[in-house]
Amino acid sequence: MIKLIGAIIIIVATTWTGFEASRNFSERPKQLRALRAALQSLEAEIMYSHTPLHEAARRLAAQLSKPLDTFFDAFARKLTDTETTVKEAWETSLREVWKSTALKQGEYEIMKQFGETLGRHDRFSQQKHIMLTLSHLEREEADAIDRQAKYEKMVKSLGFLSGLLLIILLF
Amino acid sequence: MGLEVDIIFKIAGVGIVVAFLHTVLDQVGKKEYAQWVTLFGFIYILFQVASIVDDLFQKIKSVFLFQ
Numbered sequence: 001m002i003k004l005i006g007a008i009i010i011i012v013a014t015t016w017t018g019f020e021a022s023r024n025f026s027e028r029p030k031q032l033r034a035l036r037a038a039l040q041s042l043e044a045e046i047m048y049s050h051t052p053l054h055e056a057a058r059r060l061a062a063q064l065s066k067p068l069d070t071f072f073d074a075f076a077r078k079l080t081d082t083e084t085t086v087k088e089a090w091e092t093s094l095r096e097v098w099k100s101t102a103l104k105q106g107e108y109e110i111m112k113q114f115g116e117t118l119g120r121h122d123r124f125s126q127q128k129h130i131m132l133t134l135s136h137l138e139r140e141e142a143d144a145i146d147r148q149a150k151y152e153k154m155v156k157s158l159g160f161l162s163g164l165l166l167i168i169l170l171f
Numbered sequence: 172m173g174l175e176v177d178i179i180f181k182i183a184g185v186g187i188v189v190a191f192l193h194t195v196l197d198q199v200g201k202k203e204y205a206q207w208v209t210l211f212g213f214i215y216i217l218f219q220v221a222s223i224v225d226d227l228f229q230k231i232k233s234v235f236l237f238q
Contacts, residue, residue, distance in 0.1 A: 150200075157195050165189070168181060
């Protein structure tokens with residue numbers, strides 16, 4: 001009886017681990033898409049409504065959903081509350097939020113490079129930089145979708161099967 | 172005799188699960204991991220079988236050599 005309960009606990013734990021790992025794979029394309037939408041809105045704010053950066057960031061934070069809104073919120077707050085450059089505020093808020101997202105190092109570098117250009121040019125070169133970043137992110141998104149199709153199912157079944165193997169070995 | 176049947180089922184279970192793992196890993200192109208998994212499963216079962224065969228030889232020795 002005790003053995004059976006232990007076996008069930010093991011299999012639940014490993015299956016859960018597998019699902020948790022697969023969630024990472026499915027979250028990444030979603031968050032990348034949200035990030036691209038955010039940058040597009042930022043472009044619109046800059047180009048057409050001439051919003052100041054902290055105001056634009058606050059509006060984006062209101063529009064977006066979970067992990068990304070904290071990023072823009074932190075960015076806006078840093079810009080208004082503290083004496084700092086845009087680049088530093090962007091980088092520190094990026095670093096703070098990054099751990100809670102499913103995004104990878106490649107996107108981090110892209111966003112960091114984008115932060116270095118933010119607020120330093122006129123509107124049209126700013127728009128060009130946003131376009132460049134968007135195309136980089138698009139490439140990353142294609143990669144993310146590819147990986148999702150490839151590994152999501154694998155990780156799920158791997159979790160379950162490794163639990164089964166563990167039970168048989170320990171029985 | 173009960174123990175022998177148990178161990179046969181155990182080996183069969185390990186074989187099935189390892190075969191599944193091999194196919195899953197193979198399908199996503201992780202051939203090297205698939206081979207490692209199969210190898211470890213094989214080694215584990217080899218040890219099991221070796222211990223059973225050892226038992227068998229001990230028994231034969233005790234029957235025929237009258238220690």
